[in-house]
Amino acid sequence: MAIYFELEVRLLGKIIDGKLVAQHYTAEMKREVEALGSNHIVPTLAVIIVGEDDASKIYVRNKHRRAEGIGIHSINIRMPEETTQLALLERIDLLNSDPEVDGILVQLPLPEHINAQEVLNRINPDKDVDGFHPVNVGRLWSNNAQIVPSTPFGIMKMLAFYGVDPAGKQAVIIGRSTIVGRPMAAMLLNANATVTIAHSQTKNLRMLSQQADILVVAVGQSRFIKAEDIKPGAVVIDVGMNRDENHKLSGDVDFEAVIQKADLVTPVPGGVGPMTITMLMQQTINIAKRRALHAIQNK
Numbered sequence: 001m002a003i004y005f006e007l008e009v010r011l012l013g014k015i016i017d018g019k020l021v022a023q024h025y026t027a028e029m030k031r032e033v034e035a036l037g038s039n040h041i042v043p044t045l046a047v048i049i050v051g052e053d054d055a056s057k058i059y060v061r062n063k064h065r066r067a068e069g070i071g072i073h074s075i076n077i078r079m080p081e082e083t084t085q086l087a088l089l090e091r092i093d094l095l096n097s098d099p100e101v102d103g104i105l106v107q108l109p110l111p112e113h114i115n116a117q118e119v120l121n122r123i124n125p126d127k128d129v130d131g132f133h134p135v136n137v138g139r140l141w142s143n144n145a146q147i148v149p150s151t152p153f154g155i156m157k158m159l160a161f162y163g164v165d166p167a168g169k170q171a172v173i174i175g176r177s178t179i180v181g182r183p184m185a186a187m188l189l190n191a192n193a194t195v196t197i198a199h200s201q202t203k204n205l206r207m208l209s210q211q212a213d214i215l216v217v218a219v220g221q222s223r224f225i226k227a228e229d230i231k232p233g234a235v236v237i238d239v240g241m242n243r244d245e246n247h248k249l250s251g252d253v254d255f256e257a258v259i260q261k262a263d264l265v266t267p268v269p270g271g272v273g274p275m276t277i278t279m280l281m282q283q284t285i286n287i288a289k290r291r292a293l294h295a296i297q298n299k
């Protein structure tokens, strides 16, 4: 009986604690911000929110709080739902030419009447803290990254923290969005994994997911991945953020069942989300560091 119990305990996977990894980076970032302060530079992040998306509001509030806690100056710019494309582009131009602003982020999704790609293209690539500008996308895919999307970047940091080296592993990513799936594929490829990207037209998805050593799920459907969909001992990363009728948050993975079979699983909340915000802050600081360097060089 005792032996059976021990076996059970050993087989149970571990939780990847996104908050813990975030804390580790936050302590380091506070030191970096202090060092910049002695050069009279306060890292500054500007966030533009168009309209009244509920999910965006929570996210923007979290970001603001985390930024201020680290010593990053956070500016929220709210624009009404009916803002025109031109007005939004002009607001971005102002931020592009403001020497005090390091990072610019336009909260997605944008209202229907706005062409999101044109808006993202307008952001100065050096200030594009989300890494969505084509220049930064191209840099990432040519393994010459400078600023990258925070969500997959945070996932790479969590993997490293828990000693998971993607090299030679089979990585399967479900979802091909610009903000998660695609950049995740590039980063895992850059880290020498063998990468498969699946989406809504993928056939035999279960057969693919069952082969994954690293499975990243970014679909947006509660309990999309169940225990039978994964390989024993897999590392499962749950990016999903789904809210039920009672506003309760859940991921895309059936966490309780999957952790019995996997080696490592991220929870929702407390997994990918906190690291997304952390990496956004890290990249704001990195841009400010380049500003400090330029200031010294131009003296």
Ligand SMILES: NC(=O)C1=CN([C@@H]2O[C@H](COP(=O)(O)OP(=O)(O)OC[C@H]3O[C@@H](n4cnc5c(N)ncnc54)[C@H](OP(=O)(O)O)[C@@H]3O)[C@@H](O)[C@H]2O)C=CC1
Pocket: 151, 174, 175, 176, 177, 178, 179, 180, 181, 198, 199, 200, 201, 202, 205, 218, 219, 220, 221, 239, 240, 241, 242, 272, 273, 276
């Ligand atoms: N925690 C965090 O930091 C973040 C969480 N999120 C969350 O992650 C989730 C995904 O976000 P995002 O990438 O922006 O979402 P999108 O809606 O842009 O993309 C979803 C992807 O899932 C694919 N998909 C949908 N249904 C299926 C299916 N039945 N089988 C296989 N693939 C399917 C879609 O395929 P197709 O392309 O063919 O339509 C698409 O590529 C959401 O829940 C979002 O809220 C997002 C960003 C950050």
Ligand SMILES: Nc1nc(=O)c2c([nH]1)NC[C@@H]1CN(c3ccc(C(=O)N[C@@H](CCC(=O)O)C(=O)O)cc3)C=[N+]21
Pocket: 056, 058, 059, 062, 105, 106, 107, 108, 109, 130, 150, 151, 179, 241, 249, 268, 269, 270, 271, 272, 273, 274, 276, 277
């Ligand atoms: N330009 C742009 N860049 C983004 O990076 C971006 C975006 N737009 N639009 C929306 C998505 C979503 N996203 C989240 C980040 C953190 C949490 C987060 O902090 N989650 C916490 C808890 C949240 C809660 O309790 O509600 C957690 O998972 O533990 C959630 C969602 C970034 N996105």
